[in-house]
Amino acid sequence: MSAPDELVRAVEATLFASEEPMTPAEISAHLGDADVNHALDVLQKHYETRGIRLVERGKRWFFQTAPDLAHLLRREKEQVRRLSRAATEVLAIIAYHEPVTRGEIESIRGVQTSAGTLDVLMEAGWVRMGPRREVPGRPLTYLTTPDFLVHFGLESRRDLPGIDDLRAAGLLDPVDEAMEALDFDGEGEAEAEDQDEHVASDFDNTETAGE
Structure with missing residues (x-):
């Protein structure tokens, strides 16, 4: 992603700083009602081969560790209570x-x-x-x-x-x-x-x- 425009950088920073996944509407409202759909596409393509990925789940966007690298970040694993x-x-x-x-x-x-x-x-x-x-x-x-x-x-x-x-x-x-x-x-x-x-x-x- 060479010379990204300011909106792409702003969307990237917003998602990086967010504690929760965000919808395009929430990102847009945070950035003054800008159209962020193209910026999200650009960022998703940029990160698809990197150590973190930009993913969409349930129409909400967030960064997560690339699946093949997740094991490198695991230090402890808490026991999850199983559902009956x-x-x-x-x-x-x-x-x-x-x-x-x-x-x-x-x-x-x-x-x-x-x-x-x-x-x-x-x-x-x-x-x-x-x-x-x-x-x-x-x-x-x-x-x-x-x-x-x-x-x-x-x-x-x-x-x-x-x-x-x-x-x-x-x-x-x-x-x-x-x-x-x-x-x-x-x-x-x-x-x-x-x-x-x-x-x-x-x-x-x-x-x-x-x-």
Whole structure:
């Protein structure tokens, strides 16, 4: 990137100094409503072979370490609390069906969903409350967040793997085996969701240094 213009340099400095990913509109507002789209393209191409990359996730832009160099920056790795099976299922349902109500989640899973399970996902920053559904009772809906996309390396929900992709990767069992594995007798689910109730307030969504 030889002789970059002032807007490109300004966008670069803004993103470098920002503690959070920024949308083009936020960058533009910070720089006096300038059109920053071309500058973002220029910077992304400039950094695509360097030690850091400019990436877009969920329509937000930020710098991150090049994937092949991330191991050089790791000094410590904190133990991340794993999601229970119940929380994993609820997160998947929200991602694939959002906006979705708690009742709809329970209908898909076939079991009652603990409030603690949703609290865990919101504490992790991957799920947020959406608008109320305009039906009797006006139940809340739930949506995934931009942090969900960032954490799982997705540009948008269109990048979520399809059923065929999951099956090809060995992540789906045949239907009969899957139903047996789930073992929805209520006991296992109750135990898992009781655990979610206990960890909802202190779920630690850690991130690997340098990523």
